[in-house]
Structure formats: C-alpha cells, structure tokens
Amino acid sequence: MALLNKILLLDDDSDLLVLYQEMLGHLPSKPEIRTATSGARAITLLESEPFSLLLCDLQMPRMDGLQVLTIVRRKFPQLRTAVMTAGVDEQVRSRAYAIGIDLFLEKPNNRNEIRLFLECVESLLGKKEQAGFRGIQSKSLVDLIQLECLSQSTSTLKITNGTSVGQIWLNEGEIIDAEAQDEVGEQAFKRIMSWKTGNFEILPPDLDHTVRIKTSYQGLLLDSAQAMDEASSFGSVAADQPASSVPAALEPISRTQGVDFAVFATSDVKTPPLHWGTENPIPLADWARATAQRFQAIGTNLELGELRSFEAMGLQQHVGIVPRPDGQLLIGLQRSLPRSEMKECLKNASAKWQP
C-alpha cells in the first residue's frame, strides 16, 4: 500500500508558508502539507510523525536552515531534504550538499520557475528509497556531545527531558559549563547525561559564558558512562526520567488526527505543565490560564453560565482551551483543519484527556 506523501515546510515567514502550502497542495501526488516557523518546531514535528520530505529555508533567526538540516540528517537519515532559498550563494550550496541534502532549490519568482519548482518537489516525492548509508540514526546524548566536541564546535546545547531543561556550553570542542534545574557545572552535566530520552536544539554560542567545568570532555563522558552503568546495574531510573516523552495523560490526545500539540496547565501555577508537541509549554500554559480566567470572570459577572470552551483560529495553527476541574487543557490544531471540523476535533481530543 502506498504511503501518503507528507511534506514539512520550514520557513520563518508565515505568509510564504501559506503561499507554498497552497502551491504544493496542487501537486499530482496530493501530499499532506504541514508547516513550521522555527527549527525547533520542525524537529518536534518530525519526532512526532513520519514525513516524506522536509523543505527548509536557510535564513532563519535562532537556528538557521543549515543547523536544522545538520540535526535532521543525523536524527532522520531516511527523510528527504531540500533547501529552498532566495539568495543563492555557491559556498552555502556546497555546505548544504555536504550535509547531505537531496536538492537545493531557488525560491520561484515567476510562473515558469514555479512549474520547475513543483516538478522538482514531485520528483523527490516519487523517488524510491535507495539502499546504503545516508546518515547516523538514533544518536544518544553521549554520541551527540562527542560529535560536537570532535568537530571543535562552539555552541550551546539545550536539552529537554519531559519538564526538565538543561544546557551544556561548549567552547572550541571543550565542555565549559552545564546547568540543569538547580545544579550547575559537573553536577548538572551528570544529571543531564542521566536522561535517556528527550529533545535537543543547538543554540548560538555564548562566548562570554563562565567556565565552571575544567575536566576534559573525555573525562566527563567517561564518568557519566560509569555512573550510568552503575545505575543500570541496580535497575534504577533517574527520578526525573519519564517513561516516555509523551506524558501518559496526553498520550491519547497526541494520537488524535488533526492535533498538533497539547498542554495541560494546572490551576496551581507552580506545578509545571504537562505538554506534548511544543517547545515552550510554560508561556502557553500561562496564556491558557490567563485567557480562561479572563472569560470566566466575564461569564460570572454577566451570569452567562459556565465557560465551556475557547476556540480560536490562528495564522499558524488553530487552538482550543477546554476548562477542566483542575486546570486548563490547551490543544493546538492543524491550520489545514477546516473550520467545520475544528470543533469536532477539539471535542474528540479533549474527551481523551486522562487526568
């Protein structure tokens, strides 16, 4: 059975995304088009569902296209990748091909270029899988850090594990500091290394960061490996290690067709939100809480009855807030979802909430 072609479009310009979504929707293979406006969001989407092709812009704030493609090639070696850019620079083109992209496309400017662009994308979608090595699959955190150190990288690695967030600072291939929860330095590094699953992103280098770690990266990784071996021999699991990257309460929602992300903001603002499919759950949880409170207050004042739901259509995606006895359930819906199906999708998804 033929798999449905799915394309992920990554560009920081949401107007362009709408335009490309419209153009690619007319391809003969009728692919499903999803969009992302940041590299982090694109990686989250790639982790949560299979795609046939990633079409990526190069010039983006925070994580640029080449950084995204480097991560994508490592993490999703089977995924076809194409760059679409406005400014063609031969050096950039060479770097992109060196990363292992399938195609380097110029953003089309006229009817003829649009036709050629669409033909190229269609041919990529039709391309059969070829045997052979295309990349490195499923790297552990140790492998990732080793790669960064060996390539003499100066960068900041941000690692997210459930509700825990850690950062590791690298300077010319040496680990200079780490932070995780309340810990800093080597302790924080060890804590991060004890996480077994999660997401990561490479942030721009922080050249003025304080050096708190003086041990070589080999020594640090060796210590961490030893600690992990000891922990596994006792069958222990780190306290902040979740069983899965999707919280159990949100797992059925994550499998609902049309749902992009979900955040559960508890009434207690100090409790971290449960989340799936988003990189910034805390601001989203705060927003959901404040929005629900604002309209609950109006409802009480005007005796309008209980607040049942908040449904919103957005430029990038649609969202819904469903009040629950112990908090607010914020659900992100795909922008491609027709208005008529939005309410039903929100209802289906919220019914699957398992407190």
Added chain:
Amino acid sequence: MATITPKRKPTVNNLRVLPSGSFSVDTNGSLVSTTIGQAFPRQHLQNIATAVLQTFRSAEEVALPLTEFSVVYGAFKITARELKGGAIVFLSTAEKVK
C-alpha cells in the same frame, strides 16, 4: 398573638436579559459602533472589548497569532475577529449557540 406574614415569591425583574448583536472596537479599546441596545450597560461591552483585545495581544506574545476566536458559555457565545489591531465582536444567546 403573632401574625403570619405571607412569604413573597421573588420577582423576576432581576433576571438579566442577555444581549444579541455586534460591536466594534478600535486599537485603544474604545467602542466604535454597536447594534446592541442601550438596555445593556456600556460598561459590560467595554469589559468584553478589553478582554478580547487582551486575548489577541497576549496570544501574539506567545507566538500564537489569532485571527478569530469564540468563547462558548452555557447560555452565551462571544465571537471576536481581529480587525487591524481592533476587533469586531459578535454576541449571541443560547438558542443561537450551536
């Protein structure tokens, strides 16, 4: 001898009549036009307008730019559409809420 005072049934005059209609608001939160009768206090419309604008603006701050939203209550629905920094707001009562 004690007298018995008959208990009175409360009158229904206090029941609030929910409005139906629409109004528009500019970027500063001032009411521009409305089809909602004078019986509904303007302060309530102002409160709804403020909440609507706050919602559009706060959504943008968390990278969720919204074009339109509906708030569904047991007996009422507020629908708001973003309008160049301001908004047009539709109010409808229970029988019209799907």
